Amino acid sequence: MKIRTESLSKTYDKKNQALRELSLDLNLNGIFSIIGRNGAGKTTLIRILSTELMPTSGKGFINDLDVVEKAEVVRQEIAIVPQEARPLPWLTPLQTVSSYLMWRGYSYREAKEKGKEALRELGLEGKEGEKSRKLSGGQKRKLMVATVISSEAPVVFLDEPTTGLDYLSRKELWQLLSKMKKDRSIILTTHYLEEAEILGDQIMILDQGKLVDIGGIDHLRSKVKLPYVLKVHSGNFKIEDDEVQVQPVSEKETFVYGSASKIYGLVPYLLTNKMKFTVEEASLSDIFEQYLGNEEEGGNDEKEDW
Amino acid sequence: MKRRIGSQIMASILVNSIYAMINYPVILINTLLAPLAILAVVTFASRGTLLPVAAVGALIMNMVSSGTSLQQDLSHLKNDMRLQDMIVSSPTSSLVYVVGMAISEIVYSIPTLAFLIILNVLFVKTTALGAFIIFLDMATIFTFSISLGFFLSTFTSDIIQSWGFSGILSPLLTTIPPVYYPISYIPLPYRYLAYLSPTTYASEIAQSQTGFYSPGAIGFAVSWIVLLSVTIVLTYLALKRSRWREN
Ligand SMILES: Nc1ncnc2c1ncn2[C@@H]1O[C@H](COP(=O)(O)OP(=O)(O)OP(=O)(O)O)[C@@H](O)[C@H]1O
Ligand SMILES: [Mg+2]
Numbered sequence A: 001m002k003i004r005t006e007s008l009s010k011t012y013d014k015k016n017q018a019l020r021e022l023s024l025d026l027n028l029n030g031i032f033s034i035i036g037r038n039g040a041g042k043t044t045l046i047r048i049l050s051t052e053l054m055p056t057s058g059k060g061f062i063n064d065l066d067v068v069e070k071a072e073v074v075r076q077e078i079a080i081v082p083q084e085a086r087p088l089p090w091l092t093p094l095q096t097v098s099s100y101l102m103w104r105g106y107s108y109r110e111a112k113e114k115g116k117e118a119l120r121e122l123g124l125e126g127k128e129g130e131k132s133r134k135l136s137g138g139q140k141r142k143l144m145v146a147t148v149i150s151s152e153a154p155v156v157f158l159d160e161p162t163t164g165l166d167y168l169s170r171k172e173l174w175q176l177l178s179k180m181k182k183d184r185s186i187i188l189t190t191h192y193l194e195e196a197e198i199l200g201d202q203i204m205i206l207d208q209g210k211l212v213d214i215g216g217i218d219h220l221r222s223k224v225k226l227p228y229v230l231k232v233h234s235g236n237f238k239i240e241d242d243e244v245q246v247q248p249v250s251e252k253e254t255f256v257y258g259s260a261s262k263i264y265g266l267v268p269y270l271l272t273n274k275m276k277f278t279v280e281e282a283s284l285s286d287i288f289e290q291y292l293g294n295e296e297e298g299g300n301d302e303k304e305d306w
Numbered sequence B: 001m002k003r004r005i006g007s008q009i010m011a012s013i014l015v016n017s018i019y020a021m022i023n024y025p026v027i028l029i030n031t032l033l034a035p036l037a038i039l040a041v042v043t044f045a046s047r048g049t050l051l052p053v054a055a056v057g058a059l060i061m062n063m064v065s066s067g068t069s070l071q072q073d074l075s076h077l078k079n080d081m082r083l084q085d086m087i088v089s090s091p092t093s094s095l096v097y098v099v100g101m102a103i104s105e106i107v108y109s110i111p112t113l114a115f116l117i118i119l120n121v122l123f124v125k126t127t128a129l130g131a132f133i134i135f136l137d138m139a140t141i142f143t144f145s146i147s148l149g150f151f152l153s154t155f156t157s158d159i160i161q162s163w164g165f166s167g168i169l170s171p172l173l174t175t176i177p178p179v180y181y182p183i184s185y186i187p188l189p190y191r192y193l194a195y196l197s198p199t200t201y202a203s204e205i206a207q208s209q210t211g212f213y214s215p216g217a218i219g220f221a222v223s224w225i226v227l228l229s230v231t232i233v234l235t236y237l238a239l240k241r242s243r244w245r246e247n
Helices: A042-049 A071-077 A093-103 A108-121 A137-149 A167-180 A193-199 A217-223 A260-272 A284-292 B005-023 B025-045 B051-080 B083-088 B094-108 B110-123 B128-153 B159-175 B188-194 B198-209 B216-240
Strands: A002-012 A016-027 A031-035 A057-062 A078-081 A155-159 A185-189 A202-207 A210-215 A228-232 A245-248 A254-258 A277-281
Touching: A002 A042, A016 A042, A016 A057, A016 A202, A016 A210, A031 A042, A031 A193, A042 A057, A042 A155, A042 A185, A071 A078, A078 A137, A078 B083, A093 A108, A093 A137, A093 B005, A093 B083, A108 A137, A108 B005, A137 A155, A137 A167, A167 A185, A167 A193, A185 A193, A193 A284, A202 A217, A202 A284, A210 A217, A210 A284, A217 A284, A228 A260, A254 A260, A260 A277, B005 B025, B005 B094, B025 B051, B025 B094, B025 B110, B051 B083, B051 B094, B051 B110, B051 B128, B051 B159, B051 B198, B083 B094, B094 B110, B094 B128, B094 B216, B128 B159, B128 B198, B128 B216, B159 B198, B198 B216
Parallel strands: A031 A185, A031 A202, A078 A155, A155 A185
Antiparallel strands: A002 A016, A002 A057, A202 A210, A228 A254, A228 A277, A245 A254
16 A cells, blocks of 8 residues: 655644644555654544545645545545544444444445454454443444454554553454454554554654654664663663663663664673673664654643633 | 445434434434424413414424434534544545435434324315425425534534534524414514524415415415525535535
């Protein structure tokens, strides 16, 4: 699948710039993770690409189809779970999934069958006949995911699908998404950076409506100054070196960030002093922090009209 | 895959009326109370003489209520549940969505409609042609209010706003204008104000078929022309100017 934007901008209420001249050109097989701080513009971008929201200027394309001009065609190909979507409380989970499928044009019977299957895949089969208002928060979220993955849409947008899911449910969903990505493309936003890293074949960092960087995890790692981390199991490990960054994490642990040569250069010292440690490549969280952590005030200026 | 428009329409009907009615049967009488209350007041206050007018008036009110409840239901599904976002980016077009939702409002008020139709058959004297004209009249005012409801709902951004709209529309369109009583009951200078409401024309058409008002051929034609024009304009606005995709 191809996603392309040309100077895509969105300004809400003539003053709140959510996207600023965003241009990207992506050939995607699998999962595209979009990360960024609260208010970075992730939802805005997804809503424009899924034909829900008009851009203020610029263009967006899904598989070379203009999301404004060719919206009707694009809509045949996509399905979305919006960030704030909730199941209707007066429907049962099965009614929720099957009615969505009927809106996509499936017959009543097909919709029921596929609905049951999707609920089973998300571990909701016991809840089929209950009213959705009786589901827990995480179960409601899973139900929303079930609606779109049961559909035939080859391009699926999931805006924070795992928020509120317990750790095991999240891992189950990862497996499900990894299975799904074989025959469709998934565009996903998340605040769980571990998830963005594990799932994302391509990862995009957005900040204040602008593209910070985009690419696979190795590409992102190659762009930061400190791509390796040394985790020393000691609270008072100190070194004097401008080219590494020492971060005491707790009484028991200190992280040291640096280049490969710097980090591996420390290993002999640790060995002779019989200190316990591990060396790892920087995770997406580390990279994210290096990209965005040094700003004065993070995120977008959240001005509320009171 | 082959997409069935019938299924898409049925989905709206199931979600917005049938599943709701099955899961919460108490709402079956929900739509009956408002028209019944006014009907009772008008009938008792007129010592029964206005029962036929009020019976037809209650039908008109029921049609208008379908539009105001459509407006509320759509606002709720759009703003609180974010369902409309999912529909907008699905193969269902706004027209198909609204047609389904409009039918769902009729289905939702079937118990009320059945009751009012029986009441009309029992107490309203008219000819077969008259009954047919009343039917067309109802269909027109239904189209008018559904279009209005959809148009407004796409501009609401929260439920309080949508309560505001329906709270204003319902009395302005049904309780105050001469829907439950003949227009001749309004003193002259104020009578012209009544003509600001499209329901006045709908009720003149209905009342002309039940012998409570004789507008003459020209008056009758004028009522139809105004009612149809307003309906066409609103339907056009609903189809072309609604904010299906957000700005
Ligand atoms: N409907 C709206 N009207 C006005 N401003 C909006 C609207 N939606 C979003 N914004 C603003 O646009 C900016 C980007 O919001 P967006 O929802 O795209 O962020 P996000 O990256 O999805 O954040 P989060 O991680 O919190 O979901 C924010 O500053 C927000 O205040
Ligand atoms: Mg968001």
